[in-house]
Amino acid sequence: MAEIRNIVILTGAGISAESGIDTFRAEGGLWEQHKVEDVATPEGFARDPDLVLRFYDMRREAIQTKRPNPAHDALARLDEHWEGNLLIVTQNVDDLHERAGAKRVLHMHGTHLNAWCTACDAKNPWTGTLADRPPCPACGTNALRPDVVWFGEMPYEMERIYSALRTADLFVSIGTSGAVYPAAGFVRDARSLGARTLELNLERSQGSGWFDESRQGRASELVPEWVDTLLDK
Ligand SMILES: [Zn+2]
Numbered sequence: 001m002a003e004i005r006n007i008v009i010l011t012g013a014g015i016s017a018e019s020g021i022d023t024f025r026a027e028g029g030l031w032e033q034h035k036v037e038d039v040a041t042p043e044g045f046a047r048d049p050d051l052v053l054r055f056y057d058m059r060r061e062a063i064q065t066k067r068p069n070p071a072h073d074a075l076a077r078l079d080e081h082w083e084g085n086l087l088i089v090t091q092n093v094d095d096l097h098e099r100a101g102a103k104r105v106l107h108m109h110g111t112h113l114n115a116w117c118t119a120c121d122a123k124n125p126w127t128g129t130l131a132d133r134p135p136c137p138a139c140g141t142n143a144l145r146p147d148v149v150w151f152g153e154m155p156y157e158m159e160r161i162y163s164a165l166r167t168a169d170l171f172v173s174i175g176t177s178g179a180v181y182p183a184a185g186f187v188r189d190a191r192s193l194g195a196r197t198l199e200l201n202l203e204r205s206q207g208s209g210w211f212d213e214s215r216q217g218r219a220s221e222l223v224p225e226w227v228d229t230l231l232d233k
Contacts, residue, residue: 004196004230005084008161008168009075010186012091014175014202015219018069021062021094040150053131056146060112064127068100071174071223076101078227087164091176091183093148108155108183114147123147155182168195172226175200175219178207187211200226 013021034055038044045052068076079086079102088105090097093112097105110116115126115136122138126147133142149155165171171190178184187210191197199205199214200222208214215222 004169006164006167007082007084007086007170007172008164008186008190008195009086009088010091010171010173010176010183011075011088011097012174012176012183014177015069015071015223016066016092016094016096017175018071018218018220019066019094019096021066021092021096036151040148041152042150043152045145045150050131053129053145056112056148057129057131060127060129060146063094063096063112066094066096068096069220071219072096072100072102074224074227078230079104081231085164085167087161089161089164089183089186091180106157106160108149108157108161110146110148110156112146112148115144116147117141117144119143158182161186162189165190165195166193168193170198171195172198172200173205173207173211174223175202176205178205178210198226 039052039055075088075097086104088097088102089108090105091109093109095111095113113125113127114123115130116123117136117138119141120136120139122136124137130144134144135142136144165186168190171187173187176183184207187197187207191210197211199208199211200219201216202218203216204214
């Protein structure tokens with residue numbers, strides 16, 4: 001096997017689920033009793049901003065009570081000790097990778113703990129509520145929304161992600177269904193450019209066939225094992 005130097009890791013809902021954060025695509029297309037199109041699309045926000053802001057206020061409050069699990073801890077350890085390039089691309093909008101200590105993290109779907117001003121485009125750290133329409137710290141306009149990428153919106157920093165995929169020797173997908181594009185296509189891009197590809201997921205995913213290797217189990221068990229092997233070399 002060729003030497004591994006550059007690693008891209010994609011993480012999804014499965015890694016946060018073990019910290020008690022419910023998965024985005026719950027059974028039946030409902031997310032805490034709401035339809036995804038009502039709370040996670042620009043159209044839903046335009047139709048009922050109070051509902052959407054209250055929904056995200058609850059989630060922002062809830063994630064601050066959750067803690068990183070051994071899978072987050074293991075990736076933070078890898079980040080600390082890996083001397084080659086490493087990029088943890090997460091689809092999750094919580095901050096559990098950062099709270100575990102990881103630094104090289106890219107939030108392609110934004111983060112719950114930011115507020116985005118639709119008047120001046122400023123993004124500010126935010127731990128409080130938005131439903132009460134607080135003013136933007138930068139411009140004072142009452143036009144803040146959650147800094148999360150909704151369905152129908154463009155994920156963040158795609159150029160940086162593709163640039164990392166182009167030089168990756170290893171691409172690892174952790175706890176993600178392989179159903180939501182463009183992330184679901186990363187394995188094909190990485191593989192066509194010569195990277196080895198590994199999937200760590202609770203069950204075989206829709207995209208499993210694209211990976212060189214697919215391991216099934218809990219992220220909190222599989223990820224620490226995999227990181228130990230990688231750092232042992
Ligand atoms: Zn503003």
